[in-house]
Amino acid sequence: xxxxxxxxxxxxxxxxxxxxxxxxxxxxxxxxxxxxxxxxxxxxxxxxxxxxxxxxxxxxxxxxxxxxxxxxxxxxxxxxxxxxxxxxxxxxxxxxxxxxxxxxxxxxxxxxxxxxxxxxxxxxxxxxxxxxxxxxxxxxxxxxxxxxxxxxxxxxxxxxxxxxxxxxxxxxxxxxxxxxx
Amino acid sequence: xxxxxxxxxxxxxxxxxxxxxxxxxxxxxxxxxxxxxxxxxxxxxxxxxxxxxxxxxxxxxxxxxxxxxxxxxxxxxxxxxxxxxxxxxxxxxxxxxxxxxxxxxxxxxxxxxxxxxxxxxxxxxxxxxxxxxxxxxxxxxxxxxxxxxxxxxxxxxxxxxxxxxxxxxxxxxxxxxxxxxxxxxxxxxxxxxxxxxxxxxxxxxxxxxxxxxxxxxxxxxxxxxxxxxxxxxxxxxxxxxxxxxxxxxxxxxx
Amino acid sequence: xxxxxxxxxxxxxxxxxxxxxxxxxxxxxxxxxxxxxxxxxxxxxxxxxxxxxxxxxxxxxxxxxxxxxxxxxxxxxxxxxxxxxxxxxxxxxxxxxxxxxxxxxxxxxxxxxxxxxxxxxxxxxxxxxxxxxxxxxxxxxxxxxxxxxxxxxxxxxxxxxxxxxxxxxxxxxxxxxxxxxxxxxxxxxxxxxxxxxxxxxxxxxxxxxxxxxxxxxxxxxxxxxxxxxxxxxxxxxxxxxxxxxxxxxxxxxxxxxxxxxxxxxxxxxxxxxxxxxxxxxxxxxxxxxxxxxxxxxxxxxxxxxxxxxxxxxxxxxxxxxxxxxxxxxxxxxxxxxxxxxxxxxxxxxxxxxxx
Numbered sequence: 001x002x003x004x005x006x007x008x009x010x011x012x013x014x015x016x017x018x019x020x021x022x023x024x025x026x027x028x029x030x031x032x033x034x035x036x037x038x039x040x041x042x043x044x045x046x047x048x049x050x051x052x053x054x055x056x057x058x059x060x061x062x063x064x065x066x067x068x069x070x071x072x073x074x075x076x077x078x079x080x081x082x083x084x085x086x087x088x089x090x091x092x093x094x095x096x097x098x099x100x101x102x103x104x105x106x107x108x109x110x111x112x113x114x115x116x117x118x119x120x121x122x123x124x125x126x127x128x129x130x131x132x133x134x135x136x137x138x139x140x141x142x143x144x145x146x147x148x149x150x151x152x153x154x155x156x157x158x159x160x161x162x163x164x165x166x167x168x169x170x171x172x173x174x175x176x177x178x179x180x181x
Numbered sequence: 182x183x184x185x186x187x188x189x190x191x192x193x194x195x196x197x198x199x200x201x202x203x204x205x206x207x208x209x210x211x212x213x214x215x216x217x218x219x220x221x222x223x224x225x226x227x228x229x230x231x232x233x234x235x236x237x238x239x240x241x242x243x244x245x246x247x248x249x250x251x252x253x254x255x256x257x258x259x260x261x262x263x264x265x266x267x268x269x270x271x272x273x274x275x276x277x278x279x280x281x282x283x284x285x286x287x288x289x290x291x292x293x294x295x296x297x298x299x300x301x302x303x304x305x306x307x308x309x310x311x312x313x314x315x316x317x318x319x320x321x322x323x324x325x326x327x328x329x330x331x332x333x334x335x336x337x338x339x340x341x342x343x344x345x346x347x348x349x350x351x352x353x354x355x356x357x358x359x360x361x362x363x364x365x366x367x368x369x370x371x372x373x374x375x376x377x378x379x380x381x382x383x384x385x386x387x388x389x390x391x392x393x394x395x396x397x398x399x400x401x402x403x404x405x406x407x408x409x410x411x412x413x414x415x416x417x418x419x420x421x422x423x424x425x426x427x428x429x430x431x432x433x434x435x
Numbered sequence: 436x437x438x439x440x441x442x443x444x445x446x447x448x449x450x451x452x453x454x455x456x457x458x459x460x461x462x463x464x465x466x467x468x469x470x471x472x473x474x475x476x477x478x479x480x481x482x483x484x485x486x487x488x489x490x491x492x493x494x495x496x497x498x499x500x501x502x503x504x505x506x507x508x509x510x511x512x513x514x515x516x517x518x519x520x521x522x523x524x525x526x527x528x529x530x531x532x533x534x535x536x537x538x539x540x541x542x543x544x545x546x547x548x549x550x551x552x553x554x555x556x557x558x559x560x561x562x563x564x565x566x567x568x569x570x571x572x573x574x575x576x577x578x579x580x581x582x583x584x585x586x587x588x589x590x591x592x593x594x595x596x597x598x599x600x601x602x603x604x605x606x607x608x609x610x611x612x613x614x615x616x617x618x619x620x621x622x623x624x625x626x627x628x629x630x631x632x633x634x635x636x637x638x639x640x641x642x643x644x645x646x647x648x649x650x651x652x653x654x655x656x657x658x659x660x661x662x663x664x665x666x667x668x669x670x671x672x673x674x675x676x677x678x679x680x681x682x683x684x685x686x687x688x689x690x691x692x693x694x695x696x697x698x699x700x701x702x703x704x705x706x707x708x709x710x711x712x713x714x715x716x717x718x719x720x721x722x723x724x725x726x727x728x729x730x731x732x733x734x735x736x737x738x739x740x741x742x743x744x745x746x747x748x749x750x751x752x753x754x755x756x757x758x759x760x761x762x763x764x765x766x767x768x769x770x771x772x773x774x775x776x777x778x779x780x781x782x783x784x785x786x787x788x789x790x
Contacts (some may be wrong), residue, residue: 020441020612027441027614035441035612039467039550058578060699061774062611193641224634226505238643244632246504247645249527252497255489259501259509260632262485263459267505267634285497288490 001056003141004064006081008049009073014128017154018071019050021132024150025142026054034062047076054141069139071131072098092135094127110138112176118169126169133173144174191217195239202395202402204359205233205301209240211359211369212299216243216268219376225268226260228253232274233307251282254289257296268379270297276306279315279339286345293350293384293430297375300341303392304413311397315339318416323397338416342389346423352384352430354422358391358414360406374426384430391417439616445470445609447617448512448538448582448602450478454617455587456625457508457536458484461498463491463517466550467606468540471512492517496524496537503528503535504644506631508590512538514606515556516547525599526565530646532630532661534593536586537571538602540609543769551769552606554691557746560603561720568658570665572600572672573719575690579613585717587618592672594626596664603719605742607692607771674717675726679705683712685784686734686759688727688751690716693740693772700777709785719747724754731755736784738762740777742770760784 007019016037026033036051051064066086072078072093078100085091087106095111102109112134114127123130129151136147148167155163191213199205216222222243229237231250238245248256253271261269278286278300289296305323306312312325316338320329330338342354353375357368368390375386391413393405400408442450449471452460460479462472472488479486485502489495495511502509513521518539528535541556543549560573572592574585582604589600632642648654678698680686685704689697694715704711714730716723731737737759739748748763755761764780766772 023441023612027439033441033612033614036607037610039606039610058698059613059695060702061696061771062607062613063771063773065773222635223637226632226634228501235647238645242641244634244642245644246501246632247531247643247647248500249497249523252493252500252524255494255497256501256504258487258494259459259461259498259503260505261501262487262498263502263505263507263509264633284490285494288494 003054003069004067004086005052005054005069005071006049006064006067007052007071007073008047008077008081009128011048013073014125015048015073016050018128018132019052021147021150021154022052022054022141024153025146028146028149028153029142031056032059034059036062047074049077069135069141071135073128073131074098090139092131092138094131096127108138110134111178112173114173117172117176121168121172123165123169123172126165129166129169130173130176133170134176135173137174137176189214189217191222191242192240193242197240198236199233200396202393202405203233204392207359207365208299208301208368208390208392209237211365212270212272212372213241215369215373215376219373219380221268221376221380224266225270226264228257228260228269228271230271230273230277232277234272234274234301235308237272251277251280252285253277253282254285254294254296254298258289258292258294261294261296268376270299270376272299273301274307275300275302275304275314275316279341287348290345290385290387291348291350293352295379295382295384296386297379298385298387299372300387300389301392302341302389302417303394304338305394305397307394307397316341316417318412340417342387342422345387350385350430351387351423352426353378353386353424354389356389356391356417356419356422358409358419360391360393360409378426381426382429383426389417391419439614441612442579442615443470443610443612444576444579444582444604445540446474447579447615448586448604449474451583451586451617452510452536452590453478453482453484454620455508455590457510457590458482459502459507459509460485461487461489461495461502461509461511463489463495463513465514465517467542467609468512468514468538470609471538471540492520493523496521499535499537500524500528500531500533503533504531504632506628506633508536508625510536510538512540514540514542515544515553518556518559522559522565525571526567526569527646528599529565529569529571530567531644532597533644534590534597534599536589536593536600536602538604541603541605543767549769550606552692552742552771553767553769554605554693554742555744555746555767556603557719557741557743560601561722561750564601569661570598570720572598572668573603574600575603575717575719576608577691577694577715577717578608579611579615581717582608583615584618592668594628596668598664598668603691605692669721672718673721673723673726675723676715676717677726677730678713678715680712680714680730682733683710683730684734684736685709685711685781686730686737687711687713687740687777687781688716688737688747689713689740690719690747693742696772696774697740697777699774700781703774703778704781704785707782709781711781716747722750722754724750727751727754728756728758731759734759736760736762738764738780738784740772740780741765742772743767
């Protein structure tokens with residue numbers, strides 16, 4: 001089955017890295033995957049986004065125009081893509097940075113104050129992985145163990161000290177419980 | 182009676198196509214002799230230009246590549262990187278080296294590319310029939326400066342050895358001429374020095390040779406030799422512009 | 436099982452080139468192909484190869500000319516504006532019978548254009564890669580796996596016929612990551628090149644790499660001999676992929692990134708009961724004209740889809756010589772057609788209406 005994911009935010013928030021981890025989960029499961037970044041000057045500090053497709057069949061168009069899952073890390077990205085999410089799809093977003101009205105009835109909204117949570121746990125640079133953990137909880141696109149494996153595959157050998165905080169951030173998001181106000 | 186002169190085996194038996202009084206032939210000979218005398222000929226790859234020497238691949242008795250106009254130093258770089266043991270020279274005229282190929286020249290030099298450039302400067306585009314070269318002198322009449330080269334319009338001549346000697350990659354740069362027997366011998370000595378610098382992997386080496394073009398200068402062969410002396414040498418002083426061949430260019434980079 | 440890597444197309448191509456025996460790379464940065472240079476810069480020193488950042492695309496292609504003349508496998512890569520600068524050197528490579536591989540990761544043009552994916556250099560690659568009567572082999576990968584597979588084939592075929600070869604990719608293929616399995620390495624021994632300028636070692640007459648022939652009859656003969664080799668290439672080296680063409684009465688012809696989008700559209704059209712099929716040329720020169728002509732016999736309508744204003748469509752028209760209706764749909768300037776856009780075109784043709 002084809003799953004189209006879109007991860008979007010500011011450059012530097014770990015948009016591409018998050019997408020890479022998701023693509024690696026597909027690879028670990030023996031599926032067809034593609035990962036495509038927006039590229040060019042916007043990578044350097046502007047908005048960045050990343051398309052990830054996971055499928056049992058060879059992937060046709062690697063550009064995700066209508067995501068089944070949207071992970072939004074800033075307001076411009078949320079605004080740009082929220083209307084494109086497929087019916088029955090899900091948007092996971094950082095409610096520390098995005099104040100959003102949940103106007104669509106046909107999709108699921110899953111806000112998480114990822115930036116605040118991460119900061120509270122001394123994981124300041126890992127809000128993207130908190131979001132990823134919460135995405136996993138919300139849509140179960142693969143197993144928790146597979147994501148851990150994928151993170152291990154994606155953290156470069158030269159940056160092994162980043163492995164533990166990545167895994168901690170994943171758990172933080174994965175175990176997050178939304179408190180209804 | 183012993184042999185006093187023998188044609189070098191560094192040249193083939195092809196008849197040279199150069200005009201009467203042109204000193205390309207002399208430069209070919211002293212380069213070929215130098216390659217033979219240093220025992221380098223059989224490991225040499227020569228890169229020849231577009232310009233009067235375009236058919237030099239028929240004359241040098243070694244492997245040769247005919248490069249696009251101005252690109253000889255880049256082609257030589259490719260050969261150098263593929264064949265670390267080879268001797269690599271380029272043979273280029275003033276238009277080839279100092280106009281269309283300036284970037285390739287400057288960057289091969291600044292990389293300290295271990296090649297030898299033989300730069301034939303005759304202050305004119307010979308092959309196309311006598312147009313202004315980057316080294317044409319102020320007030321020099323050519324087909325494209327019919328009223329004389331006016332620096333206010335056409336800019337100033339390029340002094341290649343002076344320019345290149347500011348670059349850290351250049352191990353050896355000398356300007357010579359071939360308008361007298363003594364000068365020819367000095368020129369050969371400079372070429373041998375440059376090839377030795379290359380052999381010892383000391384960096385980029387260039388020998389600029391002031392050469393004649395009686396046909397396009399509109400003078401006789403004899404007058405052309407004087408023209409070099411009276412017009413060119415004052416603007417392009419002879420001498421060694423750079424010699425760090427003792428240490429080599431990379432000694433401080435290690 | 437062979438190892439699967441998740442890699443960008445540009446990086447997969449670079450790694451595969453090294454594995455195919457290319458140890459000399461000369462580059463110049465330009466988006467969207469710079470990853471090739473960056474990868475080569477990292478890997479070449481590890482294997483004792485050459486990575487050199489040239490002062491210009493012109494210098495880079497001439498360094499390739501020098502290295503390839505010396506008999507080694509050499510490569511350069513660029514994107515559209517840089518390829519225009521390389522066209523001089525490519526003409527010299529062709530005119531001197533020197534094999535080498537040039538990569539074009541196409542972006543929108545003309546001029547500085549844009550940096551998003553495009554296929555607008557088809558004419559340049561297949562018809563006029565420089566001045567003079569000549570062709571280069573043109574391979575058009577459609578995914579990261581093919582970025583890896585075709586570069587080795589390009590080197591082999593270039594060596595076999597002593598012609599330059601081009602990998603014609605685009606920004607989408609260069610930038611995307613997909614799993615890739617590197618083809619098994621063939622023997623380390625590369626074909627012997629007795630023509631190469633390596634120094635005579637005193638054992639043979641000098642070799643000359645040259646494209647200058649001042650006698651018209653001599654030059655004509657040399658060009659004609661080269662075209663005899665081109666004929667052999669057209670007979671032996673054509674590659675194309677077919678998808679659901681057996682019973683197709685509506686044929687889509689697309690290459691590269693557009694072909695994978697067309698594939699999704701063709702599948703969707705089948706679900707709607709339209710007998711659509713896809714031919715994907717893998718070699719753009721030699722062009723699979725026989726295959727297209729053959730399949731056109733049962734397909735009244737052909738839709739050519741490209742990221743350009745319509746370039747390959749000319750070759751399709753020449754292949755079918757009026758036997759089928761040839762329609763065209765293109766996006767350009769860096770716009771990538773969506774599967775739905777192509778599906779709409781297919782539907783419109785099936786309904787016999789104009790869009």
